[in-house]
Amino acid sequence: MAEDNITPDQLVERVDDAPGKVALATLRELRSAYKRGRITIGVLDDIKSRLESDHRIGVIHDGAEPEQTQEVYLYRQDAPIGALLHAGHHPSDPGLRRLRDVTAPAKDAAEADERLATLKSALLDATVALNDYLGKDAA
Structure with missing residues (x-):
């Protein structure tokens, strides 16, 4: 799966072609897509910002010190699952409402x-099961 000569458009195509508009990519x-050197938190943050602003693609990274073999989720932010992933990883009032809407019909806030x-x-x-399937540690 890992390619050294990949473009941002190919990453976008991978997401758009994936079931649910969610795909895996390595750091x-x-x-490589953004022609950057050593992967650091700053480099990763820059790439994440560019994917979001240029393509509406979100990136979920586990927060550990980045290394090039780590996998991340790439997701289309306007896809149904992408909106939930974004809401779950970027706390906000609209995100909370979106998550609560998924649980409807709830009779009250406690039930929600x-x-x-x-x-x-x-x-x-599901994440643990996917990681087990992929042979990744759940750390």
Whole structure:
């Protein structure tokens, strides 16, 4: 999967062609696409900003010190799952409303919060299962 000669447009195409508009990429691929040197937090933040502003592509990185073999999720921010991923990783009032809307119909805020906790747990379980399937440590 990892390519050393990849373009930003190819990353976008990978996301757009993926089921649910969510794909995997390595940090090496992001670095290569944007012709950057050593991958650091600053370089990764710059690449993430460019993908978001130029292509409406979000990047989810586990927050660990970046190394080129690490995989990240790339997602189309305006796709249904992308909107949820974005809301879950960028806390805001609109994001909270979006997450709560997914849990509707809830009779009250307490019920919505309980359903939201269940949704987050299911998302975590799915992430762990995906990482197991891919042979990644869940660290």
